[in-house]
Amino acid sequence: MKIGYFLSCEEHTPDQLVGQAVAAEEAGFAGLWISDHINPWNSEQGQSPMVWPVIGAVAQATSLPVMTAVTCPIGRTGPLVVAHAAATCAVMNPGFRLGVGTGEALNEHLTGEVWPSFDVRIEMLREAVALIRELCTGKTVDHRGTYFTVDDAQLWTVPEEPLPIWMSAFGEKATRVAADIADGFVSTSPDRELRSLFGDLSGGKPSAAGLKVAWAPTAEEGVEHAHRLWANAGLPGELAQVLPSPRHFEQASQLVTKESTAQGVVAGRDVEEHVQAVQEYADAGFDELYVSNIGPHWREMIAFYGEHVLPRLA
16 A cells, blocks of 8 residues: 655645655655645634645655645636646646545635535536546637536646546445546545445546544643644534534534544554554555644654654555
């Protein structure tokens, strides 16, 4: 299984993200994920730089391939703008992949448009992905679809090879759509069932997942950082897709206990615990895993993984 590093735009400044990318390459990580938000999940996270210029900076600082995890091309940035940005990134960063998903109200309702139901969003995504693929060929595109219109549009800077588009999916319906329209499957949990469903329906296309850990000198400190910064990860069901602002996530996250956070995150510096957490994704059949560190100790975590974890899983 290929192991990469997950750049969290919600927690870090652009300079820090570039520094993490450089450190990750030096430590032996094989690639990069980067989140695409306009809002953080809560005010404690405190950042949210625009993803596209950060990718450009990372492309100049490292040789690691980057994937957005993930971009929503049906809301604040439609398929024309996403195609333009992704095509440029693919030229600058060989191996670049566009990760897409149906998004969250947190980031997409800001234009004032009504936040659609999932059934509508998944069909919007289907149309958007087909349009992005067509635009990234460099051909002139005229499109008047159910949800999007493009009039006499041509992208002049496009990659030599077709742009790979991977899709995030958290349920059976989305996974079936991903198998139909995407080049790869994206998840944030070691869900063997959905990964297998995607593989079976897609003819064996690859899969990737993201994992957050909380490396710290002690497990107790790691849990403190995880609960302060990412208690929202413990919210159930579709809340992550429908809550509209960081303050609403802060309110809902009050229901998540520190004990619950501790049960859901690898914290501290125990090598075996980190290796086991990564191995769980390999055992579930994922081809790639991207690991992010929660809290301020990202330099130590990257070095720790380079010295202790990556060699164990090579």
